[in-house]
Amino acid sequence: MLRLFELLLMSFPRDERGIAFTEYLVVLALLIGGTIAAVLLFGDALSGAYLSFVGFIRSLDPAST
Secondary structure: HHHHHHHHHHHHHOHHHHHHHHHHHHHHHHHHHHHHHHHHHHHHHHHHHHHHHHHHHHHHHHHHH
């Protein structure tokens, strides 16, 4: 039993699968947080720009007049 524990303990530093998964989760959390922060900070300005763009596109359509 002690030998099995020693083998597991020695192989632990070489097994980096869990570390890579954790790094991906941290990057994903940062991306989600950044997206939420950007929407909260610039949401009104983006909404105005989008509505302006939609109005411009509608003005190009001859059937809408």
